[in-house]
Amino acid sequence: xxxxxxxxxxxxxxxxxxxxxxxxxxxxxxxxxxxxxxxxxxxxxxxxxxxxxxxxxxxxxxxxxxxxxxxxxxxxxxxxxxxxxxxxxxxxxxxxxxxxxxxxxxxxxxxxxxxxxxxxxxxxxxxxxxxxxxxxxxxxxxxxxxxxxxxxxxxxxxxxxxxxxxxxxxxxxxxxxxxxxxxxxxxxxxxxxxxxxxxxxxxxxxxxxxxxxxxxxxxxxxxxxxxxxxx
Amino acid sequence: xxxxxxxxxxxxxxxxxxxxxxxxxxxxxxxxxxxxxxxxxxxxxxxxxxxxxxxxxxxxxxxxxxxxxxxxxxxxxxxxxxxxxxxxxxxxxxxxxxxxxxxxxxxxxxxxxxxxxxxxxxxxxxxxxxxxxxxxxxxxxxxxxxxxxxxxxxxxxxxxxxxxxxxxxxxxxxxxxxxxxxxxxxxxxxxxxxxxxxxxxxxxxxxxxxxxxxxxxxxxxxxxxxxxxxx
Numbered sequence: 102x103x104x105x106x107x108x109x110x111x112x113x114x115x116x117x118x119x120x121x122x123x124x125x126x127x128x129x130x131x132x133x134x135x136x137x138x139x140x141x142x143x144x145x146x147x148x149x150x151x152x153x154x155x156x157x158x159x160x161x162x163x164x165x166x167x168x169x170x171x172x173x174x175x176x177x178x179x180x181x182x183x184x185x186x187x188x189x190x191x192x193x194x195x196x197x198x199x200x201x202x203x204x205x206x207x208x209x210x211x212x213x214x215x216x217x218x219x220x221x222x223x224x225x226x227x228x229x230x231x232x233x234x235x236x237x238x239x240x241x242x243x244x245x246x247x248x249x250x251x252x253x254x255x256x257x258x259x260x261x262x263x264x265x266x267x268x269x270x271x272x273x274x275x276x277x278x279x280x281x282x283x284x285x286x287x288x289x290x291x292x293x294x295x296x297x298x299x300x301x302x303x304x305x306x307x308x309x310x311x312x313x314x315x316x317x318x319x320x321x322x323x324x325x326x327x328x329x330x331x332x
Numbered sequence: 333x334x335x336x337x338x339x340x341x342x343x344x345x346x347x348x349x350x351x352x353x354x355x356x357x358x359x360x361x362x363x364x365x366x367x368x369x370x371x372x373x374x375x376x377x378x379x380x381x382x383x384x385x386x387x388x389x390x391x392x393x394x395x396x397x398x399x400x401x402x403x404x405x406x407x408x409x410x411x412x413x414x415x416x417x418x419x420x421x422x423x424x425x426x427x428x429x430x431x432x433x434x435x436x437x438x439x440x441x442x443x444x445x446x447x448x449x450x451x452x453x454x455x456x457x458x459x460x461x462x463x464x465x466x467x468x469x470x471x472x473x474x475x476x477x478x479x480x481x482x483x484x485x486x487x488x489x490x491x492x493x494x495x496x497x498x499x500x501x502x503x504x505x506x507x508x509x510x511x512x513x514x515x516x517x518x519x520x521x522x523x524x525x526x527x528x529x530x531x532x533x534x535x536x537x538x539x540x541x542x543x544x545x546x547x548x549x550x551x552x553x554x555x556x557x558x559x560x561x562x563x
Binding site: 139191192193195196197198199200201202203205206207263264265266267268272275279281322 | 347422423424428429430431432433434436437494495496497498499502506507508512514534554
């Protein structure tokens, strides 16, 4: 069996423009564990490329003869397969489930209503058609309508981050003194926004802003060096 | 030194009507660890009773010659002092900080706007004066104004529980198959509401309702047997 490690990640026309928040969780997780990987740029309509793994969404991690889909399953797999590398779900995965749930239902939902209309211009034509049709069906309106008036809605979005702000009081990371998978879960949402949208989500004096800067600098500035729409 | 274990807990005129959400976290935590304790009913204006501990708020745990205040500090103390009893913060306390932050900033804030006006009738006169004055100052309006129209605001409150609902998908407890401190953190808020208010917060078909029922039944039905305003 080959010992190749490959991460299939959602991107736009530019293969460096990785924007799925779930893919970012795993990209950061692999760096945290010190595991090299080959980036496999993937687009929404390229279902066939994942058929080997029995999945139709990314992230998919191919690790030698194993293929694992779903970011949460991949995180658990990495801790089980590489117990000597720094843990992602330290001690016990259960309390991280709530952080996952908040991120999926509050942070991502709030971000989508601010940035979803910025995504289509970054996509190949086939992906653009798929994305616009599926998202307009989900929202029941055009993507321009979804994000209309977004500048006026920024204060409400920022207020929705209050639990995050409180959880960072007196700590550099959600993981405490050092980042762990809690940080990667939440940071994925901010990378999604950063790669696709020029909208300034955070005020510079916000503790969440300072935390995001620390996250951008991790692993030699890996996330910060990714092509983005915001500085 | 005496080896007495005492928990100072906020109550109303009726000493059995324990209603502070932070005290409920520790009441459940002590039961989880199988630690007996003497309940010390405490009222807002009885600052002198806590002077021995150097605190002016409850919960305060007196454990032999130790006195510990602040629910989070007490939870960490209990795990450190009783490592052979079931853990509260299993494996690693850090991810529980976010659950704490969400509960304090979203759940408690939402509950206060629904139930705070139900509290004064349950209090002694001195406590009632203190409570009404301090809370009206905090909200900048009368407590009746704070909770006005609450029935119409219940759908928005229930929507704010979406992260909790998601985190319970496929699991009986936030701790997974068995409860842990994550459950006690969140449940404290629901006990606060249950003890002081007749308002029906949850719809019977809500997964959060089913979880609350499981919590009420723990430890021989300890929480469920506490005098409450709702069935």
